[in-house]
Amino acid sequence: MSEQTLVVVGAGHVAATTARALRRRGFAGPVVVVGDEPVGPYQRPHLSKERLTSGGEDGLWLLPAGWCEANEVTLRTSSPVDRIDAGTGSVLLADGSAIAADVVVVATGGRPRRLPGVEGERVHHIRTLADSDRLRERLAAGRRIGVLGGGFLGSEIAAAALGAGAEVVVFDRDPVLFARAMGPDIGAALTGLHQRRGIDLRLGRAITEIRPGAHGVTVVTPDGSENVDELVVCLGIEPSTEVAVRSGLVVGNGVQVDAHGRTSVPNVFAAGDVAAHDHPLYGRVRVEHVDVAQRQAAAIAATVAGRPSVAGDAHWFWTDQYHVNVQGLGLTGRLPSDWVVIRGSLVELDGTAFWLRDGRLVGGASIGRGEDLSVARELMDLDIPVSAEQLADETVELEDLLEQEEVTVR
Amino acid sequence: MSEPTATSPAPLVDQQDPNAWVHVAQMKDLARRKRKQVVVGSCPVALFLVDDEVLAVDDTCIHQERSLAKGTLLNGQVICPGHQWKFDPRTGEAEDQDGRLATYAVQVTEEGAVLVASQPVTPREATTSDSATDAAGR
Numbered sequence: 001m002s003e004q005t006l007v008v009v010g011a012g013h014v015a016a017t018t019a020r021a022l023r024r025r026g027f028a029g030p031v032v033v034v035g036d037e038p039v040g041p042y043q044r045p046h047l048s049k050e051r052l053t054s055g056g057e058d059g060l061w062l063l064p065a066g067w068c069e070a071n072e073v074t075l076r077t078s079s080p081v082d083r084i085d086a087g088t089g090s091v092l093l094a095d096g097s098a099i100a101a102d103v104v105v106v107a108t109g110g111r112p113r114r115l116p117g118v119e120g121e122r123v124h125h126i127r128t129l130a131d132s133d134r135l136r137e138r139l140a141a142g143r144r145i146g147v148l149g150g151g152f153l154g155s156e157i158a159a160a161a162l163g164a165g166a167e168v169v170v171f172d173r174d175p176v177l178f179a180r181a182m183g184p185d186i187g188a189a190l191t192g193l194h195q196r197r198g199i200d201l202r203l204g205r206a207i208t209e210i211r212p213g214a215h216g217v218t219v220v221t222p223d224g225s226e227n228v229d230e231l232v233v234c235l236g237i238e239p240s241t242e243v244a245v246r247s248g249l250v251v252g253n254g255v256q257v258d259a260h261g262r263t264s265v266p267n268v269f270a271a272g273d274v275a276a277h278d279h280p281l282y283g284r285v286r287v288e289h290v291d292v293a294q295r296q297a298a299a300i301a302a303t304v305a306g307r308p309s310v311a312g313d314a315h316w317f318w319t320d321q322y323h324v325n326v327q328g329l330g331l332t333g334r335l336p337s338d339w340v341v342i343r344g345s346l347v348e349l350d351g352t353a354f355w356l357r358d359g360r361l362v363g364g365a366s367i368g369r370g371e372d373l374s375v376a377r378e379l380m381d382l383d384i385p386v387s388a389e390q391l392a393d394e395t396v397e398l399e400d401l402l403e404q405e406e407v408t409v410r
Numbered sequence: 411m412s413e414p415t416a417t418s419p420a421p422l423v424d425q426q427d428p429n430a431w432v433h434v435a436q437m438k439d440l441a442r443r444k445r446k447q448v449v450v451g452s453c454p455v456a457l458f459l460v461d462d463e464v465l466a467v468d469d470t471c472i473h474q475e476r477s478l479a480k481g482t483l484l485n486g487q488v489i490c491p492g493h494q495w496k497f498d499p500r501t502g503e504a505e506d507q508d509g510r511l512a513t514y515a516v517q518v519t520e521e522g523a524v525l526v527a528s529q530p531v532t533p534r535e536a537t538t539s540d541s542a543t544d545a546a547g548r
Binding site: 021024043054058059295298318320323325370371373374375377378402 | 442443476477480481482484485486490491492493494506507508539540541
């Protein structure tokens with residue numbers, strides 16, 4: 001049987017991880033990455049961090065040209081895709097050309113949510129490298145930057161703007177930042193961090209009107225009007241499912257895939273921000289974290305290379321809030337009825353929150369304590385019972401808990 | 411090369427002797443968690459069990475000096491718990507940054523003793539990243 005050709009529709013993290021993982025696993029067939037941007041795959045987390053603060057390229061590119069050449073991976077940039085034609089086994093580009101494909105991975109990502117009428121020279125949505133570079137030019141001392149939405153992206157952009165010497169106002173409808181994503185304890189600690197750093201937080205208020213103008217944007221809340229020079233809208237993304245829809249794939253909140261990442265069409269997979277993945281732990285869920293995209297991509301590559309795999313690990317993500325590293329593990333599956341235990345001190349930015357259910361860990365979130373989550377991941381994988389007292393007691397080494405396993409009769 | 415003693419705990423060795431091996435662990439110590447922090451001379455070294463092979467690199471991350479043995483192993487890469495820097499445990503190279511961890515030769519005896527060479531095979535190189543604790547290197 002001749003070698004199969006694999007084509008990735010999209011040129012982001014999924015494309016990069018898929019290409020690397022395929023080669024690492026000995027897949028020898030042609031690999032083609034097709035993206036609509038004029039550049040190859042890059043580190044999206046950099047767009048709200050180092051690329052935004054310094055404009056540098058260190059560590060930005062995921063598939064350097066030299067690697068692609070040495071590994072026979074073809075990168076097609078500025079090449080929007082129309083659809084996948086499963087009948088003829090090809091990926092059809094918008095320019096009318098076709099790329100023969102035996103296996104396709106749909107990784108078209110998402111696009112920023114936009115509010116009607118909130119557009120113009122002073123409005124920013126950050127998704128691509130070009131978006132980040134355009135915003136960076138506007139961040140300077142003395143400028144007033146408004147950020148709509150204080151989630152992971154918005155808070156990182158606020159920190160970058162502050163670092164550039166700008167005044168920063170963050171609007172969020174929730175009274176505590178990050179509470180929905182990581183619980184109220186972590187949320188309170190990080191909200192306090194931003195306040196101490198000098199971010200002007202306008203929390204717990206709905207926006208009644210936004211008026212973009214040629215020289216700035218006016219944001220109206222029940223408390224009054226706020227004028228900013230630039231407004232960055234950070235309200236999450238919608239999955240880019242157009243290619244999937246035109247290709248006849250089943251789509252819901254994203255492209256629906258099974259545990260292995262397969263879509264409703266044979267030999268077509270999907271992964272990353274666009275994929276509604278049937279996760280063994282959580283059921284069908286679409287997640288917008290880089291690590292999740294990478295694990296999905298790695299599992300698809302392993303499957304294609306002959307070793308069927310499932311991205312079934314607990315979801316893991318991180319965010320850098322100024323120089324504080326914050327991580328979340330397994331939070332997708334937490335329930336309001338779970339018991340929350342705190343280890344260390346969150347307000348001092350050195351602690352971990354754990355979620356317990358029936359004597360087992362289901363998730364954790366740490367501020368400055370990635371090590372705790374590394375052990376938590378093992379405790380969860382090995383299904384080891386733990387008590388709230390042990391988790392809260394800093395004289396108890398979490399690693400020692402790995403030794404305490406219930407004796408099971410086999 | 412002289413036959414290493416497999417049963418005694420870390421023997422006093424001449425660290426300048428490139429033939430010196432240090433008995434740092436047993437394979438069963440690695441079987442479950444696939445990682446272990448050990449000390450070679452005065453240097454913390456992280457052992458990782460990747461696809462039945464024991465690899466040894468500096469334990470101290472080149473970024474902000476966290477312990478890599480307290481991190482995560484994923485797809486054969488070591489991920490630092492501090493800021494998620496990724497390292498290839500075979501080469502010590504950081505995935506998206508410059509700089510590298512020192513790597514050490516490892517041998518495993520028939521009895522399952524894990525021995526690490528007292529001198530690195532490839533050197534540690536500091537990173538030039540702005541956020542590194544000690545950008546100039548040790």
